[in-house]
Amino acid sequence: MSKTWTCGELNTKHIGQEVTLYGWVNSRRDHGGVIFIDIRDRWGITQVVFSPDNQDAFRLAETVRSEWVISVTGTVRRRPPGTENPRMSTGEIELAASRLEVLNKSAPLPFDLDDDNLPDETVRLQYRYLDLRRPKMLRNLQLRHKVTKFIRDYLTARDFIEIETPILIKSTPEGARDYLVPSRLYPGHFYALPQSPQQLKQLLMVAGVERYFQIARCFRDEDLRADRQPEFTQLDLEMSFVTQEDILQLTEDLFTSLTEELTDKKILYKPFKRISYEESWNKYGTDKPDIRYGMEISDISDIVANTDFRVFKDTLAAGGTVRGFAVPEAASFTRRQLDDLTNLARSFGAKGLVWFAIDDLARGVEGVRSPVTKFFSDDQVVAIAHKLGANNGDLMLIVADKTLQALDVLGRLRSHMAHELGLVDQDVIAYAFIVDPPLFEWNEDEGRWDPTHHPFTAPYPEDEPLLDSDPGKVRAMAYDIVCNGYELGSGSIRIHKRDLQAKIFEILNYTPEDIEQRFGPLLKAFEYGAPPHGGIAPGIDRLVMVLADEPNIREVIAFPKNQAGVDLMLNAPSPVDEEQLRELHIEVRLPEPESSTADSKVQ
Incomplete structure (x- = not known):
């Protein structure tokens, strides 16, 4: 290649060598008779010096601009001594230029490629090809490459086979809306983009592959947030003749090795914590807890049941709960800060927030500040503090509501306070497995059972008799890997027997016709010696x-797409030609009230 060296590898060992570098102008400085240009490529930056002694190169260097x-x-x-730059890998040397060629000019950039002076994300995504030139973004892409390469090498060394599965598949329920692709050859028929290769990887187990993985592209038409995209990448992994423990041990070793490497x-x-689904909700107010810090939630319903505080008494009488946690060294919060916390709790769905700032617990009620202290005795205040693990100088936050609502609010407040007070160590990774969730969740609006995980999850064998009598008590042989507050x-x-799988479908209120139409091939495959199998699918992103x-x-x-699911760089989604629609036998009918909303988001 004509590029003999990268811009990040030259050092004192190369002094005296003639080299050729290719890249972008990172900066240009004219020091009165000498011009300095920093040339940048993916690997780094090298300082180039242009002297008037070489008139052709010097004059051209005078015209050069950034990028x-x-x-x-x-x-x-x-x-020269004193001009070294220890922050650069090439900081001890420079290139005395003898030749300069301009390969392409750049228009003035819409924003500076400076990590500390970024524009609005809308601008960054519109010019994503420029945004990716920033060193931080390049480091992220390099890390992503290293992660996927590590996974491939790790699993290949353990006899896994990487197999690609189709992108155009049949629409099946996976917990979110499918992206549909119309078929030109079969009018009125549609493919779906896979939410995951769930049935396909199970069929690979029936096929005898035994150990499969794939860096799989997945698609879900759902509302977006900071950790979610409409298209995403996951490590899809499936194994035959394994127990749940086998899969957890493999996953733990993979993530430990990857993180440390x-x-x-x-x-x-180490080893990763194992937390039951029920314990996770009760202690942390979420099924994806951040366990880098404490502030665990406790139930104080028994302590406050006999207080004179009407809010607590009425909530408990209605079958609710009273729970809270202690925030270390936060008793000094001002009244305005506490009012802001109350409003934040309400924004999370709470009816209100009760707080106690502890100055001197030994004095009982006299040593605690709160608008509701008059409703509590010394013994009750001390008992609440002991239950929440609160000490002098701490702040107790308490919510009374229905159990799940109270836990959800407290879980969000716990996360907010940890970040607000700097209790989170960013250099720490806290992996955990959340295990033993319920197999079903009751859908109040629809009046039916929904799968907590997905309909192919196996129940614990000892819980199978409860499928007929009390489905809500059946535990799933399912598990999540969580880290620092995220579900990874x-x-x-999986279920590998036809009869049990059909029974689960019936509990989920699928008709025989639905079962055959959506899951017929999988059920048929189970008749031909399907092995016991299971897997996991961590998100790469x-x-x-x-x-x-x-x-x-x-x-x-x-x-990526933006928060509204729009590709601002390519302006997608966008209308298509009428001819394309005719070929697909499709007619578009826009809803009248919202017809302009989607267009405005794209534009």
Whole structure:
């Protein structure tokens, strides 16, 4: 290649050599008779010096501007004493230019490629090809590459086979809306983009593959948030003749090895913590807890049941709960800060927030500040503090509501307070497995059972008799891997017998026609010696987001959609030609009230 060296590898060993560099102009400085140009490529930056002694190169260097693409030939020399730059890998040398070629000019950039001076994300996504030139974005892409390569090497060494599954498949329920693709050859018929290769990987187990993986593209038409995209990438992994413990041990070893090999982060718990689904909700107010800090939630219903505080008494009488947690060294919060916390709790869905600031617990009620102290005795205040693990100088936050609502609000407040008070160690990774969720959740609106995980998850064998009598008490052989407050992936032991799978479908209120239409091939395959099997599917995007210390999944995806699901760079989704619609036998009918909303988002 004509590019003999990268812009990040030259050092004092190369002094005296003539080299040619290709890249972008990172900066240009005219120091009165000498011109300095920093040339940048993917690997780094090299300082190039242009002297008037070489008139052709010098005159051309005078015209060069930032982000022009250039080629430079010159001799490597040591920088003059005192001008070295220890922050650069090439900081001890510079290139004395003898030749300069402009390969392409650049228009003035719409924003500076400076990590500390970024424009609105809308502008960044519109010019994503420029945004990706920033060193931080390049590091994220490199980390993502290293993660996927590590996974491939790790699993290949353990006899897994990487197999690609189709992108155009049949629409099946996976927990979210499908993206549909119309068929030109079969009018009125549609493919779906896979939400995951769930049935396909199970069919691979029936086929005798035994150990399969795939860096799989998945698609879900659902509302977006900071850690979610309409198209995403997951590690899809499935194994035959395994137990749940086998899969958890493999996953733990993979994530431990990957984290320690590719990052400087410390893994907080080795082995990973195992937390039951019920314990996770009761202690942390979520099924994806951040366990890098304490502030665990406790139930104080028994302590406050006999107080004179009407809010607590009425909530408990209605079958609700009273729970809270202690915030360390937060008793000094001002009244305005506490009012803001109350409003935040209400925005999370709480009816209100009760707080106690502890100055001196030994004095009982006299040593505690709160608008509701008059309703509590000394013994009750002390008992609440002991239950919540609160000490002098701490702040107790309490919510009374229906159980799930109270826990959800407290879980969000717990996360907010940890970040607000700087209790989160960003250099720590806290992996955990959430195990033993219920197999079903009751859908109050629809009056039916929904799968907590997905309909292919196996129940614990000892719980199978409850399928007929009390489905809500059946535990699933399912598990999530969580990290630092994010769910990284879910998995389960699958059902591999036709009769049990058909029974689960019936409990989920599928008709025989629905079962045959949506799951017929899978059920048929189970008649031909399907082995016991299970797997897990961690999200690559979220994993890289956590490892890269990014708050948003879009920062680790090359070309993401924005929060509204729009590609601002390519302006998608967009209308298509009428001829294309005719070929697909499709007529578009826009809803009248919202017809302009989608267009405005795209534009």
